[in-house]
Amino acid sequence: xxxxxxxxxxxxxxxxxxxxxxxxxxxxxxxxxxxxxxxxxxxxxxxxxxxxxxxxxxxxxxxxxxxxxxxxxxxxxxxxxxxxxxxxxxxxxxxxxxxxxxxxxxxxxxxxxxxxxxxxxxxxxxxxxxxxxxxxxxxxxxxxxxxxxxxxxxxxxxxxxxxxxxxxxxxxxxxxxxxxxxxxxxxxxxxxxxx
Amino acid sequence: xxxxxxxxxxxxxxxxxxxxxxxxxxxxxxxxxxxxxxxxxxxxxxxxxxxxxxxxxxxxxxxxxxxxxxxxxxxxxxxxxxxxxxxxxxxxxxxxxxxxxxxxxxxxxxxxxxxxxxxxxxxxxxxxx
Numbered sequence: 001x002x003x004x005x006x007x008x009x010x011x012x013x014x015x016x017x018x019x020x021x022x023x024x025x026x027x028x029x030x031x032x033x034x035x036x037x038x039x040x041x042x043x044x045x046x047x048x049x050x051x052x053x054x055x056x057x058x059x060x061x062x063x064x065x066x067x068x069x070x071x072x073x074x075x076x077x078x079x080x081x082x083x084x085x086x087x088x089x090x091x092x093x094x095x096x097x098x099x100x101x102x103x104x105x106x107x108x109x110x111x112x113x114x115x116x117x118x119x120x121x122x123x124x125x126x127x128x129x130x131x132x133x134x135x136x137x138x139x140x141x142x143x144x145x146x147x148x149x150x151x152x153x154x155x156x157x158x159x160x161x162x163x164x165x166x167x168x169x170x171x172x173x174x175x176x177x178x179x180x181x182x183x184x185x186x187x188x189x190x191x192x193x194x195x
Numbered sequence: 196x197x198x199x200x201x202x203x204x205x206x207x208x209x210x211x212x213x214x215x216x217x218x219x220x221x222x223x224x225x226x227x228x229x230x231x232x233x234x235x236x237x238x239x240x241x242x243x244x245x246x247x248x249x250x251x252x253x254x255x256x257x258x259x260x261x262x263x264x265x266x267x268x269x270x271x272x273x274x275x276x277x278x279x280x281x282x283x284x285x286x287x288x289x290x291x292x293x294x295x296x297x298x299x300x301x302x303x304x305x306x307x308x309x310x311x312x313x314x315x316x317x318x319x320x321x322x323x324x
Contacts, residue, residue, distance in 0.1 A: 036299045040303065061240060075228075179272070
């Protein structure tokens with residue numbers, strides 16, 4: 001048995017996945033700064049509404065389920081394309097997109113409701129931190145949705161080639177990482193904040 | 196391992212026939228992950244909304260459940276640490292966790308002590324005299 005270093009370079013798929021994983025970790029570190037900001041500022045409501053008055057757990061629960069099932073179908077989509085089952089891939093990937101879009105529309109309606117109640121990002125330090133943290137996650141989801149449209153087009157026009165499947169792998173890593181960030185966000189902002 | 200034998204292979208596209216091996220994951224990996232994640236999410240909501248846990252211990256309980264769920268996502272969805280080529284991924288993850296812990300715990304620690312060590316406006320007025 002050769003030592004791993006003597007076995008030659010790793011397959012491209014492993015190298016690409018590793019590089020993208022490094023990017024995702026740096027993205028998580030970016031989020032950690034905003035998590036720290038929120039944790040420091042969550043009590044600074046400047047006489048405005050607090051999380052207890054603003055957050056509804058039912059809304060957050062539906063968003064959580066959307067994102068979790070979206071992550072699941074995304075994993076199944078990658079699995080299907082690895083096995084060249086293209087129609088199963090399209091079905092799972094469409095579900096991923098729809099659930100992600102549902103999540104995003106729920107989040108935007110929550111934001112619009114908060115702004116309409118006079119609890120916009122300029123109301124207090126707490127709300128500034130809230131909108132930065134949750135808004136950055138929502139921006140990532142938006143980017144992911146746009147990215148997924150390009151990936152479907154590539155799969156349709158080029159077929160499930162190696163490089164197309166590597167891009168799908170990167171997308172699935174991105175999507176799963178967003179779900180991990182949402183777990184932290186749900187716990188810190190909604191579950192702890194609504195009490 | 197056979198496909199990266201001693202042929203001096205570089206980072207180029209493979210022949211379609213010798214396609215890169217699929218992931219070691221299966222349908223059941225994802226389904227088990229989904230099941231665990233749903234259980235942990237439900238547990239989090241129950242802990243947050245009922246008096247099942249002693250009230251001051253609820254944030255700690257929620258944090259434990261969240262960390263457990265992140266672990267489930269990492270193992271079952273991202274397959275960190277489950278494939279043989281994954282050592283580098285685990286090392287990178289460990290470094291990421293270190294930085295995140297430093298940023299979050301460090302910020303909270305410093306900011307909590309900052310309030311205690313700041314001069315109040317009254318004290319500042321006194322110093323100007």
